[in-house]
Amino acid sequence: MSGRPSSNWFLLPVTTVVLVGLFCLSTLQTVEGVQCYVCSWSPADSNRVDVCTRKNFSESVRTHSCETGCETVTVFDKNGRLDFFYRNCAANTSSITGTCFNETSKAITKEICNCDSNYCNKGSGLEQQLGIVLSGILALLMMVKF
Ligand SMILES: *[C@@H]1O[C@H](CO)[C@@H](O)[C@H](O)[C@H]1NC(C)=O
Ligand SMILES: *[C@@H]1O[C@H](CO)[C@@H](O)[C@H](O)[C@H]1NC(C)=O
Ligand SMILES: *[C@@H]1O[C@H](CO)[C@@H](O)[C@H](O)[C@H]1NC(C)=O
Numbered sequence: 001m002s003g004r005p006s007s008n009w010f011l012l013p014v015t016t017v018v019l020v021g022l023f024c025l026s027t028l029q030t031v032e033g034v035q036c037y038v039c040s041w042s043p044a045d046s047n048r049v050d051v052c053t054r055k056n057f058s059e060s061v062r063t064h065s066c067e068t069g070c071e072t073v074t075v076f077d078k079n080g081r082l083d084f085f086y087r088n089c090a091a092n093t094s095s096i097t098g099t100c101f102n103e104t105s106k107a108i109t110k111e112i113c114n115c116d117s118n119y120c121n122k123g124s125g126l127e128q129q130l131g132i133v134l135s136g137i138l139a140l141l142m143m144v145k146f
Pocket of ligand 3: 076080100102110111
């Protein structure tokens with residue numbers, strides 16, 4: 001009769017450790033990867049339908065699981081004309097800003113917008129920033145409510 005409580009006493013911490021372990025694993029997985037839209041378009045592709053640029057984006061394009069975050073890149077030629085546009089996994093982890101910035105070299109300007117939540121590279125950079133602001137407000141509201 002006295003063996004039963006002692007085996008419970010042993011099982012409880014084991015169960016707790018397993019549950020906490022599973023919980024950590026599941027949050028780790030969601031932190032490690034985000035889903036990003038992957039597509040590209042260039043005005044030179046005269047026979048391809050544009051489903052990628054801001055004007056013509058369709059959510060039916062391919063998606064990919066990315067470890068670093070997502071990005072939307074617009075490449076302008078030296079006259080400021082659109083040269084190439086793509087959405088993909090973010091290339092550079094150290095600079096996930098959730099905003100847009102320009103990288104200018106002699107021949108081209110690259111406008112890079114990056115972000116690190118699921119499907120965040122769908123709109124313009126402005127929408128991405130708005131999304132961050134909105135989720136911030138949502139988080140605040142939830143903190144007030146609970
Ligand atoms: C933009 O998308 C529409 C259909 O959604 C398509 O008919 C049109 O050709 C596209 N524009 C370009 C430049 O590909
Ligand atoms: C990555 O981002 C950092 C910080 O913005 C920058 O200094 C570095 O040159 C970038 N690396 C590449 C490969 O673009
Ligand atoms: C980047 O450069 C392009 C072309 O010159 C311009 O249209 C765009 O507004 C710039 N973006 C940022 C974030 O400075």
